[in-house]
Amino acid sequence: xxxxxxxxxxxxxxxxxxxxxxxxxxxxxxxxxxxxxxxxxxxxxxxxxxxxxxxxxxxxxxxxxxxxxxxxxxxxxxxxxxxxxxxxxxxxxxxxxxxxxxxxxxxxxxxx
Amino acid sequence: xxxxxxxxxxxxxxxxxxxxxxxxxxxxxxxxxxxxxxxxxxxxxxxxxxxxxxxxxxxxxxxxxxxxxxxxxxxxxxxxxxxxxxxxxxxxxxxxxxxxxxxxxxxx
Numbered sequence: 001x002x003x004x005x006x007x008x009x010x011x012x013x014x015x016x017x018x019x020x021x022x023x024x025x026x027x028x029x030x031x032x033x034x035x036x037x038x039x040x041x042x043x044x045x046x047x048x049x050x051x052x053x054x055x056x057x058x059x060x061x062x063x064x065x066x067x068x069x070x071x072x073x074x075x076x077x078x079x080x081x082x083x084x085x086x087x088x089x090x091x092x093x094x095x096x097x098x099x100x101x102x103x104x105x106x107x108x109x110x111x112x
Numbered sequence: 113x114x115x116x117x118x119x120x121x122x123x124x125x126x127x128x129x130x131x132x133x134x135x136x137x138x139x140x141x142x143x144x145x146x147x148x149x150x151x152x153x154x155x156x157x158x159x160x161x162x163x164x165x166x167x168x169x170x171x172x173x174x175x176x177x178x179x180x181x182x183x184x185x186x187x188x189x190x191x192x193x194x195x196x197x198x199x200x201x202x203x204x205x206x207x208x209x210x211x212x213x214x215x216x217x218x219x220x
Contacts, residue, residue: 035210042116042198042210059209088153101145103155 003027006091006104013111019078021107023091029102031094032074033058034066036087037106043090049074081111115139118199118211125189125218133214135199137180142202144175144182149196149213158184158197189218 003026013019025032030051035043035058045058047066055066063085065077074093078085088108094101117136125131135144143162147155159166159173161182166173170189175182180201186193196213203209 033208042212043200044210045208090155092155100157100160102157103147106153106155108153 004091004093004102004104006089006107008107009105010108011110013078013081013109015082015111017081019081019085019109019111021076021078021089021091021109023074023076023093023104024072025074025091025093025102026072027093027095027102028071029093029095030071032068033092033094033101034064034074034076035090035092036060036085037090038087046076046089083111085109086111115203115209116199116201116211118197118214120214121212122215123217125216127189127191127218127220129189129218131186131189131216133184133186133197133199133216135182135184135201135211137201137203137209139180139201139203139209141177141180144177144202145200146173146182146184147198147200149198151195155198186216189216191218191220194218 005024007022033048034046049068067075088106090106091104092101119134145160146158161173161175163177170187172185198213199211
């Protein structure tokens with residue numbers, strides 16, 4: 001089974017600070033995704049990537065940047081964290097978006 | 113507006129009862145997928161189902177893509193089925209939308 005590992009699993013950040021969430025997948029999938037999950041909203045796509053060097057905006061990209069330096073790694077960057085970005089963040093990977101998608105265990109971010 | 117309607121929002125079952133979860137989309141889709149989210153958060157893919165019916169153990173997924181709907185049937189529920197069930201639709205051009213989920217609790 002594909003492994004998707006997120007770090008950190010929990011993070012408390014200060015308003016205005018920079019936060020980097022990391023994701024690593026070991027199954028050589030081309031596609032990787034960052035979602036956030038909030039009560040009443042389900043999962044919402046922030047950024048995604050087709051492969052190393054590519055990043056694309058999802059449905060709610062404002063306030064977030066993404067970086068895909070390699071096939072295995074996909075980072076989500078909050079340059080100036082705000083309390084509205086308090087959420088649970090999930091990374092996912094898949095070989096083909098129309099096939100099975102594998103999720104990490106999530107990162108709980110609290111911005112105070 | 114809301115693109116995905118999942119119903120029911122929550123459900124309590126006695127162990128052994130069956131459940132039917134529904135997902136309806138307001139936009140056209142290329143495919144649909146069902147996920148299970150454990151209490152505590154981790155997500156597991158249950159079915160990728162662009163059309164037709166698929167079975168996995170006590171679970172059955174039926175998708176009618178032209179009608180933009182999918183259902184998940186759980187038979188003979190068990191306490192370990194408790195959690196949240198999410199549907200997701202691929203609307204094309206790498207756009208994916210998720211329902212808010214059905215929170216299922218199965219009691220012994």
